[in-house]
Amino acid sequence: MSDTISLPFTAASFNRLLGEHRLMAARCTRCNALFLPPRSLCPTCRQESLAWVELSGRGALAAFTVIYVGPSAMIAEGYTRENPYVTGIVALDEGPQISARILGLDARNPDLSWIGTRLTVEYLDRGEGDQRRTFLAFRVV
Numbered sequence: 001m002s003d004t005i006s007l008p009f010t011a012a013s014f015n016r017l018l019g020e021h022r023l024m025a026a027r028c029t030r031c032n033a034l035f036l037p038p039r040s041l042c043p044t045c046r047q048e049s050l051a052w053v054e055l056s057g058r059g060a061l062a063a064f065t066v067i068y069v070g071p072s073a074m075i076a077e078g079y080t081r082e083n084p085y086v087t088g089i090v091a092l093d094e095g096p097q098i099s100a101r102i103l104g105l106d107a108r109n110p111d112l113s114w115i116g117t118r119l120t121v122e123y124l125d126r127g128e129g130d131q132r133r134t135f136l137a138f139r140v141v
């Protein structure tokens with residue numbers, strides 16, 4: 001699953017890899033702890049011996065929020081008070097948790113039974129050329 005990637009363990013690298021539709025974490029090569037977003041130093045080992053590892057992109061919904069008034073980019077996509085969207089914390093199968101858009105749930109009828117819903121990663125490409133950005137999302141399996 002992993003190959004040698006010579007990028008620093010930063011949020012910028014994480015986003016660049018996301019642009020290649022790869023969900024990557026940093027793994028401490030000593031204690032195997034996983035860091036998402038990546039960090040350049042293992043707080044346990046106090047070592048900079050890290051490696052990029054690709055995650056499965058599978059997990060479960062741990063928490064969620066329905067957003068009625070989003071940032072301008074989301075308003076531009078048509079999300080409003082009448083058409084809200086869901087963001088959440090996804091507990092990945094490999095352990096780390098990450099916040100992301102959640103797709104496939106009816107934001108108009110939020111329900112606590114959503115907790116634990118199985119999800120799989122989806123990459124949302126927005127914009128063109130230099131403005132292109134990839135946003136992390138997860139969709140109900």
Ligand SMILES: [Zn+2]
Pocket residue numbers: 028029030031032033042043044045046
């Ligand atoms: Zn470590």
